[in-house]
Amino acid sequence: MTDFDATDRAILRALSRDASQSAGTLGRRLDLSQPATWRRIKRLRDAGVISGTRLILDREKLGFGVTVFLGVKLATKGRISLEDFERAVTAIPEVQTVEHVLGLYDYRLRVVARDLSDFERVLRRRIMTLPGAGHVEANVLLSEERLPGPLG
Amino acid sequence: MLDDTDRRILRQMQADPDLPLSALAGRAGVTAATLSRRLERMREIGVLLGKRAEINWQALGYTIEVSLRITLDKTQSRAFDDFLEAARKVPEVIEIQTFLGQVDVRLAVIARDIPHYQEIYRARLLTLPHLADVEALMHVSRIKDNEVFPV
Numbered sequence: 001m002t003d004f005d006a007t008d009r010a011i012l013r014a015l016s017r018d019a020s021q022s023a024g025t026l027g028r029r030l031d032l033s034q035p036a037t038w039r040r041i042k043r044l045r046d047a048g049v050i051s052g053t054r055l056i057l058d059r060e061k062l063g064f065g066v067t068v069f070l071g072v073k074l075a076t077k078g079r080i081s082l083e084d085f086e087r088a089v090t091a092i093p094e095v096q097t098v099e100h101v102l103g104l105y106d107y108r109l110r111v112v113a114r115d116l117s118d119f120e121r122v123l124r125r126r127i128m129t130l131p132g133a134g135h136v137e138a139n140v141l142l143s144e145e146r147l148p149g150p151l152g
Numbered sequence: 153m154l155d156d157t158d159r160r161i162l163r164q165m166q167a168d169p170d171l172p173l174s175a176l177a178g179r180a181g182v183t184a185a186t187l188s189r190r191l192e193r194m195r196e197i198g199v200l201l202g203k204r205a206e207i208n209w210q211a212l213g214y215t216i217e218v219s220l221r222i223t224l225d226k227t228q229s230r231a232f233d234d235f236l237e238a239a240r241k242v243p244e245v246i247e248i249q250t251f252l253g254q255v256d257v258r259l260a261v262i263a264r265d266i267p268h269y270q271e272i273y274r275a276r277l278l279t280l281p282h283l284a285d286v287e288a289l290m291h292v293s294r295i296k297d298n299e300v301f302p303v
Contacts, residue, residue: 004212015205019169051208053169054299056201057162061153062301069251069258071289086295093302101219103289108219112301139253149207149262150214150243 004049007032009151011040012049016148019053064112066119067141070127071105073134080132088130094122105137154199157182159303161190162199166300169203209246214262216269216290220277221255223285231282232256242276 004012010030014021027037044050059067074080082100089098089109097110111127113119127133154162157180164171164179171179177187194200209217224231232250239245239259247260261277263269278286 012205012207016207017204019203019205048208048211050205051211052206053203054206055162055166055169056204057166057301058198058201059301061197061199062162062303063154064301069249090296095296096299096301097297098295099297100292100295101289102292104221104287105289107295108289110299137254139251139255139258142250142252144249145240145247147240147246147248149209149246 004044006152008040008044011037012044013148013151015041015050016146059112063114065115066113067144068111068113068119069139069141070109070111070123071137071139072107072109072127072130073104073136074106074132075134076132084131085133089127092122092126094126153197154194154303157186158190158194158199161187162194162301162303166298166303209262213264215265216263218261218263218269218291219289220259220261221287221289222257222259222283223254224256225282225284226256228282234281235283238280242272242280244272244276 007030011026014026014029022034023038023041024034026032026041027034030037032040041050074082074085085107086098086100089095089107094111094113095109096112097108099108100106101108109127111119111122113122123136123138127136161176161180161182164176173187174184177184180187182190191200222235224235228234235257236248236250239248239257242261244261244263245259246262247258249258250256251258259277261269261272263272
């Protein structure tokens with residue numbers, strides 16, 4: 001791991017909230033020149049610390065009223081292939097994230113739907129029919145907040 | 153509220169948020185003037201809220217990520233408020249979600265390694281107020297992580 005100082009962490013904090021600000025604007029707030037800020041951002045990107053940019057959209061205004069997290073346990077392990085499950089689940093457009101986890105469940109999925117009946121359709125037609133899907137637990141998202149994390 | 157042109161723009165923007173506007177107009181099949189008008193309108197009605205940089209905590213030395221699924225003692229009327237307020241103060245907590253279902257709250261927690269995680273877990277997390285039950289899921293890998301909306 002390369003060393004990053006307090007200024008780098010301040011840049012990360014700022015960009016993780018708002019990535020649309022220019023190096024000039026960000027630099028002025030941190031008392032850095034535009035080229036110096038730009039170089040630091042480039043270094044953070046090159047080192048993979050900034051792995052990409054995400055669009056922030058209002059999911060309700062986009063028409064996705066329901067977000068559900070599913071814990072999926074695979075049925076008979078060993079008889080089914082993880083790759084088959086992963087390939088099939090990744091292809092479902094309503095499934096936004098797929099995480100392989102250790103513990104009570106094997107996979108954790110984030111699913112968006114227009115409303116509860118739309119979610120039921122996705123669950124029945126897409127999720128329950130996945131190769132190897134066993135027990136499924138659902139939790140409906142009420143609120144969500146991202147925190148800056150340990151950036152000093 | 154959104155028409156096919158808006159949706160086409162949003163699909164292209166979600167696929168590559170760093171795309172310059174001229175290239176975005178080309179991919180979405182609209183003129184630069186139409187694009188800027190549509191973007192302006194989507195910002196005005198609050199669909200398009202902005203952009204954020206995605207931090208790769210692994211590259212910063214945080215190799216462990218754990219999902220803590222928490223049940224609260226709901227006989228306490230301030231259980232949610234007290235718990236959330238205290239959880240926000242733990243620097244290693246990077247995400248807080250509340251649910252309707254078997255789980256009340258989920259915390260995403262990062263740590264440098266297993267001993268570091270144990271330290272945070274014992275000193276900062278098990279001591280959070282109104283905690284009734286905790287289950288941990290250790291992240292192995294992210295198979296899909298684009299959070300794209302199927303517009």
